[in-house]
Amino acid sequence: MNYSLSLLDEYRSLFPILQSKVHLAACSQGALSIHVKQATEKYVHSLMMEGTNWSEAIQNVEESKRKFAQLIGAEIDEIAVMTSVSDAISAIATSLSYDEGKNRIFTTDMDFPTVGHIWLAQRQNGAEIHFLPTKEDTIYPEHYERYLDGNTLLTSIADVSYYNGFKQDIAQISKIVHEKGSLLLVDAYQSAGHYPLHVKEMNIDILVTGTRKYLLGIPGIAFLYVKKELAETLTPRITGWLGQEAFASLDLHNLCYGAGTRRFETGTPSFISAYAASSALDLFLDIGVERISEHCRKLADFTVSYGVEKGLRPAGSLSSKQRGIMTAFYIDKAQEVEKSLRTKGILVSSRKDVIRMAPHFYNTTSDIEQAINEICKIQ
Ligand SMILES: Cc1ncc(COP(=O)(O)O)c(C=O)c1O
Known part of the structure; x- marks a missing residue:
């Protein structure tokens, strides 16, 4: 399954980091667009x-x-x-x-x-x-x-x-x-x-x-x-x-x-x-938050279902209504796992005993699959 970006695809190219990394850490620091870089310059x-x-x-x-x-x-x-x-x-x-x-x-x-x-x-x-x-x-x-x-x-x-x-x-x-x-x-x-x-x-x-x-x-x-x-x-x-x-x-x-x-x-x-x-x-x-929200909701629901299918345990409520778009999974040695994923070009964010995966409009289901598959290899 791929909630392909159709409408949002065009925006991916604005984020250079996506060419070499899977960025799922918007709960900590979101990806920077070339426009933001130009503005600071x-x-x-x-x-x-x-x-x-x-x-x-x-x-x-x-x-x-x-x-x-x-x-x-x-x-x-x-x-x-x-x-x-x-x-x-x-x-x-x-x-x-x-x-x-x-x-x-x-x-x-x-x-x-x-x-x-x-x-x-x-x-x-x-x-x-x-x-x-x-x-x-x-x-x-x-x-x-x-x-x-x-x-x-x-x-x-x-x-x-x-x-x-x-x-x-x-x-x-x-x-x-x-x-x-x-x-x-x-x-x-x-x-x-x-x-x-x-x-x-x-x-x-x-x-x-x-x-x-x-x-x-x-x-x-x-x-x-x-x-x-x-x-x-x-x-x-x-x-x-x-x-x-x-x-x-x-x-x-x-x-x-x-x-x-x-x-x-x-x-x-x-x-x-x-x-x-x-x-x-x-x-x-330009994009509209409603549209971003719809895309991210699908990614978040996919994160939970794919994670559970692969044997991970999500933290927090399982009801979609009670979840933001960030999904946290209980992971042993979460900080070490975060570091290890980083060496593979996958950016997630750990807190205490969880790994947080926070997609945005520039993410795809394939990003999430890659991150979860990598976590499962390490665990
Ligand atoms: C929900 C929430 N509130 C507040 C903060 C702290 O923000 P600041 O460092 O800008 O004070 C954070 C930082 O991660 C946060 O996630």
Whole structure:
């Protein structure tokens, strides 16, 4: 069986790495296109030859925000650029007031460690942190119903788990979270780019993601979406000149936060990453996330069925609805297996006791067969 690329085939040639390697590691770092390479070279070249390229660089930052906003159905002034997902979550965590009676933060046992660290650090500001438990590799929506209460200020969850690919039903959870009077923060680092996200339809208050995984950029830029009405009620405690209303006026003595979500920006962002992000986002807007999602879904389902057929044990739920497109298999000595596959030109990503295989629109079923066959030879 080959879910041949038909429509997506034309895009494979944009990724030079695919000529010599099987790339299944978008959960860690996505493949880079020649367009992204050209965009980063343009930045370096103009800096080297012109001495300064500030206006053009700022324009690339704004373009990357505009394109990301379009991707998730938001307005540009609801997006801020940050340097990492950790910084984006911290910007929110340090803007909240943890008043008695409304100071509980709920996150889950399945979130990326940085999420736990950031919220736990807010205990010194009066926050009470709770972790929703995981049962049989699953987080049940009923748990949100059972554990959240009127004291819950914010619920911070991952759309898709970095570890086992478990996918939550964000629209359903959003309803429960809001009925409890809590804000909803979604970490979409493992879903943005291959899964359609409509922040308004899903009623997400805050969304964070970075650009180096499925968005096919490089490290240094992450996006923070905050619903405009909410953003303007929050007062950043971490700030800087680019977060001010009139930053160009260089007013040292007055603090006047910018409109919308830009108020969370601080200092000069990683411009080169913004060039990369802006160029990479063009591909998503061109192809369409729905189309990418459809292709990746088939690849993900194939990964599970082929892996099981070959005797591998997938982590996480087996229900297609509860899986992102990354599949994790329990593998002995996962780190060593990852290294061994790399020597054969197959890029996967290990975490603890699993090997993660994360396809994208540039992958085929043959890539997955090759990776699984190689793992089976080693095991
Ligand atoms: C789901 C998720 N959230 C957050 C992070 C951390 O992102 P950053 O290093 O940009 O803070 C990662 C990194 O792998 C991740 O997978």
